[in-house]
Amino acid sequence: MSDAMLVLEGIAKSYNRGKPSEVTVLRDVSLTLGRGEVVALVAPSGAGKSTLLHIAGLLDTADAGRVVLNGRDMDGLGDRARTAARRQEVGFIYQFHHLLPEFSALENVILPQRANAVPQAEAETRARDLLDRVGVGPRAGHRPAALSGGEQQRVAFCRAMANAPGLLLADEPTGNLDPATSEQVFGALMAMVRETGLSALIATHNMELAARMDRALRLDQGRLTPGIG
Numbered sequence: 075m076s077d078a079m080l081v082l083e084g085i086a087k088s089y090n091r092g093k094p095s096e097v098t099v100l101r102d103v104s105l106t107l108g109r110g111e112v113v114a115l116v117a118p119s120g121a122g123k124s125t126l127l128h129i130a131g132l133l134d135t136a137d138a139g140r141v142v143l144n145g146r147d148m149d150g151l152g153d154r155a156r157t158a159a160r161r162q163e164v165g166f167i168y169q170f171h172h173l174l175p176e177f178s179a180l181e182n183v184i185l186p187q188r189a190n191a192v193p194q195a196e197a198e199t200r201a202r203d204l205l206d207r208v209g210v211g212p213r214a215g216h217r218p219a220a221l222s223g224g225e226q227q228r229v230a231f232c233r234a235m236a237n238a239p240g241l242l243l244a245d246e247p248t249g250n251l252d253p254a255t256s257e258q259v260f261g262a263l264m265a266m267v268r269e270t271g272l273s274a275l276i277a278t279h280n281m282e283l284a285a286r287m288d289r290a291l292r293l294d295q296g297r298l299t300p301g302i303g
């Protein structure tokens with residue numbers, strides 16, 4: 075098996091193709107993310123970070139180029155196979171937690187496992203373990219609205235990790251938090267990523283956080299260049 079968890083080759087993406095409002099976001103994006111490697115994705119607002127993360131995580135398709143996830147070429151796969159690959163291989167974290175408001179923290183971490191046919195008791199044990207590891211175990215029975223911003227985001231990590239993905243994609247995961255909470259949440263995220271040997275691509279505007287990852291890539295004018303620049 076290859077050492078890469080994710081390979082992107084020559085990815086291009088435009089919105090409103092063929093219309094006067096066409097906007098080209100990604101021109102030629104290539105990237106190899108090794109197993110256990112944590113890479114910062116730094117970009118000005120509107121440069122296409124979310125678009126790139128969505129293509130890498132199989133939530134969107136590119137106009138050109140290849141996505142190889144865990145050694146498997148995603149080209150030509152049907153919707154069902156892409157959804158199955160995404161559920162097994164990819165965890166997402168967003169700037170806003172997007173937890174389900176009607177469910178407790180615990181249930182929010184159980185549900186994705188149930189969607190993956192994990193038995194209830196096993197899903198609950200894993201959810202409790204994940205929540206304990208990021209320090210929100212005592213709050214497991216609370217709904218998101220009763221949790222602080224930092225707690226909500228830690229629950230969102232647990233949800234992303236619920237199905238033990240090999241790849242974590244994060245879109246400004248601490249962008250909505252004050253500096254002290256951001257530090258706490260980033261610390262919990264990195265500890266879990268390192269412990270589980272996950273590969274991660276983490277978009278951030280925070281240069282200090284970017285500098286603490288294995289390397290940084292800058293997205294600008296539809297292309298990636300090394301460094302924070």
Ligand SMILES: Nc1ncnc2c1ncn2[C@@H]1O[C@H](COP(=O)(O)OP(=O)(O)OP(=O)(O)O)[C@@H](O)[C@H]1O
Pocket residue numbers: 089090097099117118119120121122123124125126
């Ligand atoms: N569905 C869409 N239709 C048309 N244009 C879009 C669509 N989605 C995104 N765009 C445009 O593509 C560009 C890149 O968007 P994207 O959300 O990927 O940027 P971003 O780098 O994540 O931005 P931010 O940091 O502000 O969240 C923007 O100019 C945006 O307006």
